[in-house]
Amino acid sequence: MTHIEIIFLGTTASIPTKYRNHAAIYLKYQSENEYSFLFDCGEGTQRQIFSSGMNFMRLDNIFITHWHADHFAGLLGLLETMSLEKRTKPLYVYGPEASKFIEVLSELGYSSKGFKLIPKDVPFDGREETILTETDEYQIISVPVSHGVPAVAYAFAEKDRIKIDKKKAAKYGMPKKGRPYKTLKEKGFVIYKGREIKLEDVSFVEKGKKVVYSGDTKPVKNLIELAKDADVLIHDSTYFEQEFDERKHSTAEDAIDVFIKAGAKQLVLTHISRRYQSEKELYELLKTIVKKKNLDMKKIKIARDFMHLKI
Ligand SMILES: [Zn+2]
Ligand SMILES: [Zn+2]
Known part of the structure; x- marks a missing residue:
């Protein structure tokens, strides 16, 4: 039996709060082998990885959804620590225009790394899904989303067995x-x-398991297709009230609509605005939307830092 473990390392939107760090998700896939992936790397991610009990030296692939600082500012420190810990294996960093940004990051500061940092540009235009990396056991797929800057969503898709x-x-x-x-x-x-x-x-x-992460985006068709029958859809839910919708992000209601249309099994709302300080308030707001949509509340979770999901 294989399983996927998802650890939410950061769940805030734009500005960190006392309880929510900047965006990052650690995904561990266990089959006969073990693989670890990081999706986004907001400021402070390396410390969140330490605290979560995961191991950043196991990461060979990091996937950045877009180059807003709350999704990548943790890279500089993480790479530095990997080097101090004597990493020699190459590290792949995927993202839209990754080459451009990794070149700048590599030249910042007086550091020389003992390992190769290899940027992988991810297509961010149009409707096409792209298989970024693949083994006999899984694929990692990207699809363009809509956030006002080049941005993509990612899926970890286990192959059928x-x-x-x-x-x-x-x-x-x-x-x-x-x-x-x-x-x-x-x-x-x-x-x-x-x-x-x-x-x-x-x-x-035996159907392969699938986890989809939207990154920052307004609701888009591409995501509905990528998340078709997914086990878990992790979706931008910056606001829980429709009136704050500014069309560069999604509200909880938008995320729920994508979830319903995709027919995914579980929805996790993340990238939550700091205007919501209390979890109780978030659940009250969510309950109203869920009722309106006639959904089962058990299918939806609001992400918290260090929340674990196992599928
Ligand atoms: Zn963001
Ligand atoms: Zn953003």
Whole structure:
């Protein structure tokens, strides 16, 4: 069984508060292997990673949604610490116009790094989804969003897995485990005791898990498509009242509409304006919207710093 762990390291919009740090999300994927990713890196992210018990030396890929300081200002310090901790592995930083900004960051201050910093430009125009990196087990996908500056959303998408249905296999007289299964997975069939057994006869497809992070954006169609059937949609929800909507961000209601249209399973609202200091107030406002939309409150969470989600 694989699982994804999501740790919210920062959940504020623009200005930090006593309880909310600048945007950053740590995602750990556990299969036979373990992979760690960071989405956005607002100021103070390295300290948030320490406090959360995660390990920044495991990060090989960082994904920046856009180059507003509340989403990237933590990079300088994080890179410096990685270097002091004697990192030698290359580090990839993805983002719209990443080359331009990483070049500036690399030249700031008197530091020389013992590892390669490799920028990866992410397309930020149009409707196309882009696969940024991929293994046998997962893909990381981006799609342009709308925030007044080049900005993208990201998805971590686990690939579907073919699993053996032990009951079906037993009906074909196959053993509980062993070599025939290796052949079956490699070739798609196996001859067992003189009989041909096809992989589809004794297997089922386990759907891959998907997590989508909007970054900063007004509600956009691209996101509805990216978040189709996602397990978790993490969405910009700067305001909880429609009257503050200034069309560069989303309100909780906007995020809920995207969530409903996408048919995702769970919604997490983040990037919350400092005008909301109390969680109680946020939940009161949310309850009214949820009622209006006829939704199950259990499907929606308001992100808090250090909140963990496991899927
Ligand atoms: Zn922001
Ligand atoms: Zn922004």
